[in-house]
Amino acid sequence: xxxxxxxxxxWAKPLLDTGRASELVDDLVTSGMADEVWADPGSAGAxxxxxxxxxxxxxxxxxxxxxxxxxxxxxxxxxPLPGTAVPPAQVRGRExxxxxxxxxxxEDAPVVMWTDSDDVLAMDRLRVEGVPGFDPxxxxxxxxxxxxxxxxxxxxxxxxxxIARAARALAHQLLGTASLARTIATRHVLDRHQFGRPIGxxxxxxxxxxxxxxxxxxxxxxxxxxxxxIDAVRERLLLKAGAGRAALLAVQAAQQVCGAMGFTxxxxxxxxxxxxxxxxxLLGGSEEAEFDLAAQALATGRVPLPVPL
Amino acid sequence: MTxxxxxxxxxxxxxxxxxxxxSERAAELRHFAERTPGGIAANVxxxxxxxxxxxxxxxxxxxxxxxxxxxxxxxxxxxVLYDELAAAxxxxxxxxxxxxxxxxxxxxxxxxxxxxxxxxxLGGTEIxxxxxxxxxxxxxxAHLRTRAVPTDQGFLLTGQKVWTTxxxxxxxxAVLARTGSxxxxxxxxxxxxxxxxxxxxxxxxxxxxxxxxxxxxxxxDGVIVPADGVIGSVGAGWAAAMYLLQYERGMxxxxxxxxxxxxxxxxxxxxxxxxxxxxxxxxxxxxxxxxLTHQLRARxxxxxxxxxxxxxxxxxxxxxxALLGQSEQATFDAVRLLDxxxxxxxxxxxxxxxxxxxxxxxxxxxxxxxxxxxxxxxSERVLRLPRSGR
Numbered sequence: 001x002x003x004x005x006x007x008x009x010x011w012a013k014p015l016l017d018t019g020r021a022s023e024l025v026d027d028l029v030t031s032g033m034a035d036e037v038w039a040d041p042g043s044a045g046a047x048x049x050x051x052x053x054x055x056x057x058x059x060x061x062x063x064x065x066x067x068x069x070x071x072x073x074x075x076x077x078x079x080p081l082p083g084t085a086v087p088p089a090q091v092r093g094r095e096x097x098x099x100x101x102x103x104x105x106x107e108d109a110p111v112v113m114w115t116d117s118d119d120v121l122a123m124d125r126l127r128v129e130g131v132p133g134f135d136p137x138x139x140x141x142x143x144x145x146x147x148x149x150x151x152x153x154x155x156x157x158x159x160x161x162x163i164a165r166a167a168r169a170l171a172h173q174l175l176g177t178a179s180l181a182r183t184i185a186t187r188h189v190l191d192r193h194q195f196g197r198p199i200g201x202x203x204x205x206x207x208x209x210x211x212x213x214x215x216x217x218x219x220x221x222x223x224x225x226x227x228x229x230i231d232a233v234r235e236r237l238l239l240k241a242g243a244g245r246a247a248l249l250a251v252q253a254a255q256q257v258c259g260a261m262g263f264t265x266x267x268x269x270x271x272x273x274x275x276x277x278x279x280x281x282l283l284g285g286s287e288e289a290e291f292d293l294a295a296q297a298l299a300t301g302r303v304p305l306p307v308p309l
Numbered sequence: 310m311t312x313x314x315x316x317x318x319x320x321x322x323x324x325x326x327x328x329x330x331x332s333e334r335a336a337e338l339r340h341f342a343e344r345t346p347g348g349i350a351a352n353v354x355x356x357x358x359x360x361x362x363x364x365x366x367x368x369x370x371x372x373x374x375x376x377x378x379x380x381x382x383x384x385x386x387x388x389v390l391y392d393e394l395a396a397a398x399x400x401x402x403x404x405x406x407x408x409x410x411x412x413x414x415x416x417x418x419x420x421x422x423x424x425x426x427x428x429x430x431l432g433g434t435e436i437x438x439x440x441x442x443x444x445x446x447x448x449x450x451a452h453l454r455t456r457a458v459p460t461d462q463g464f465l466l467t468g469q470k471v472w473t474t475x476x477x478x479x480x481x482x483a484v485l486a487r488t489g490s491x492x493x494x495x496x497x498x499x500x501x502x503x504x505x506x507x508x509x510x511x512x513x514x515x516x517x518x519x520x521x522x523x524x525x526x527x528x529x530d531g532v533i534v535p536a537d538g539v540i541g542s543v544g545a546g547w548a549a550a551m552y553l554l555q556y557e558r559g560m561x562x563x564x565x566x567x568x569x570x571x572x573x574x575x576x577x578x579x580x581x582x583x584x585x586x587x588x589x590x591x592x593x594x595x596x597x598x599x600x601l602t603h604q605l606r607a608r609x610x611x612x613x614x615x616x617x618x619x620x621x622x623x624x625x626x627x628x629x630x631a632l633l634g635q636s637e638q639a640t641f642d643a644v645r646l647l648d649x650x651x652x653x654x655x656x657x658x659x660x661x662x663x664x665x666x667x668x669x670x671x672x673x674x675x676x677x678x679x680x681x682x683x684x685x686x687x688s689e690r691v692l693r694l695p696r697s698g699r
Contacts, residue, residue, distance in 0.1 A: 210683075210691075
């Protein structure tokens with residue numbers, strides 16, 4: 001049942017590095033290999049980290065969240081608008097108001113969405129528009145409109161499981177994005193000389209990158225060892241808080257230490273910066289996640305321990 | 310995509326038995342829920358009683374080798390004890406911090422000393438001190454000046470050590486001293502086991518910014534250290550110190566995350582019951598503290614299991630130390646903002662403790678290797694950035 005993680009990453013890396021991410025997703029789904037990969041948390045996480053560290057865009061998130069069989073078409077999974085984790089479909093009597101995003105751009109796929117009454121519905125009659133926005137390469141699509149329940153097919157899926165998967169996928173991709181920013185910055189501070197030495201020899205520069213690494217490591221440990229979640233909301237908050245903060249700290253440090261060069265389009269850092277901010281905001285940003293962790297603790301009077309011993 | 314860290318079933322079972330014992334003895338243990346008022350000397354005596362209780366019941370002996378008076382089993386069993394004590398609302402004895410730095414050192418490098426002294430420490434009859442820092446050698450430990458000159462009987466020790474936690478109550482200290490030439494840096498150091506009741510030793514407490522005598526300074530004026538007091542071998546003191554630092558950074562961080570979670574739990578419970586709602590600032594600080602302390606738990610859980618399987622965590626253990634300092638400060642800032650009246654104006658014992666701990670948390674990015682040094686280690690030895698001229 002278990003797959004060899006290094007085989008998966010060796011196969012995926014060249015595809016992601018050469019802009020063939022879509023091919024990777026197609027192969028994964030149609031080959032029937034996907035089930036094995038998804039069943040192994042390390043392999044699934046490694047794929048999303050690779051997607052992050054190569055700066056690639058694909059429909060890997062749809063594939064992981066929805067996990068279709070090899071014969072089924074891959075639907076698109078609807079995420080809430082940035083900065084919130086409120087379900088993108090709001091049920092009002094027989095009507096459903098929909099407004100949400102999909103990642104990786106597939107305008108003719110049926111959309112799967114979770115509602116505020118905890119149903120998961122499939123729907124193919126929504127208005128769709130491309131929203132290039134801050135990170136055009138992420139190929140975000142915005143799906144909106146009002147539909148009736150009769151237009152939708154109810155799916156036997158649990159919304160909270162789908163959201164937890166989406167949060168995990170985003171968190172791993174954010175960690176990959178953080179390490180990409182750090183790698184770019186490290187290369188730059190080794191190459192760039194000022195005052196007669198590489199700027200990476202200056203403590204103020206080194207310490208920013210060290211702090212980024214520390215935040216990334218802390219987030220990765222929590223991501224990999226959080227243990228069985230007590231509830232889906234808490235799980236999402238823990239995942240998004242750590243990985244989002246790590247990615248933001250990494251791109252902020254990179255923007256500073258790459259100096260004026262990092263500010264040019266040619267250098268390319270801006271693409272990583274944009275990616276970090278948009279991925280962080282999907283399913284709620286890291287700062288909101290921290291705030292909500294506090295709100296949850298204050299509302300319940302409890303501080304559950306993550307990571308069982 | 311949770312991988313989790315699977316625990317051996319016997320460790321789980323052990324934790325379950327300990328939990329049962331803690332709840333059976335809840336009434337007796339309530340006495341140890343808090344530090345005792347009346348200063349650090351009174352508290353040391355208070356803690357001795359808890360050490361004795363845990364030793365007699367056997368719980369503190371698990372995870373230490375049988376040759377050193379323990380019951381054997383993986384080091385994880387020690388981690389279980391600290392975690393369960395904090396979860397049961399028992400204040401972790403400060404002496405356990407010293408135990409987790411010097412205990413592994415003796416077990417690894419001086420089994421004969423461990424066989425004699427570890428049972429005494431576990432039983433609460435002996436306390437040890439750590440003699441590393443000097444007035445002129447803090448972060449730059451390798452340039453320490455305390456000298457140990459070989460003699461017929463062993464060594465003659467002369468110099469000064471500082472910031473020794475509980476030093477004024479200690480019977481023995483592990484002292485890092487120079488046996489090589491004065492320019493031998495880390496190569497000419499030897500770790501010695503020093504009897505603090507020997508002639509020529511003076512120990513003086515130092516009052517810290519929180520008003521407590523948190524640590525002491527030790528003066529050695531021609532102190533005779535017998536030859537069998539060498540921990541490890543002559544000239545190999547640096548390696549012994551580095552070995553100890555893994556525990557000081559790994560297991561100490563684990564102990565502290567257990568305590569920090571308890572503090573956050575209690576602050577949240579108090580804020581939930583209070584009449585006024587916490588400010589937005591307090592909520593933001595609480596969120597950051599919960600998040601960082603959860604990360605610290607995940608990280609040090611991983612490190613402790615690596616130590617338990619005799620893996621060397623390497624330079625990346627600096628991450629643990631950095632996360633520890635950040636979690637400490639975030640936690641006591643959150644506690645302060647959730648209860649500004651108690652922190653700034655209160656006169657209850659818990660208010661005083663809050664102030665003590667807030668001050669002490671400021672030191673958590675200084676002692677045991679300043680966070681700035683940890684960042685240097687991470688950038689040089691993990692990220693492979695060039696050595697800096699600082």
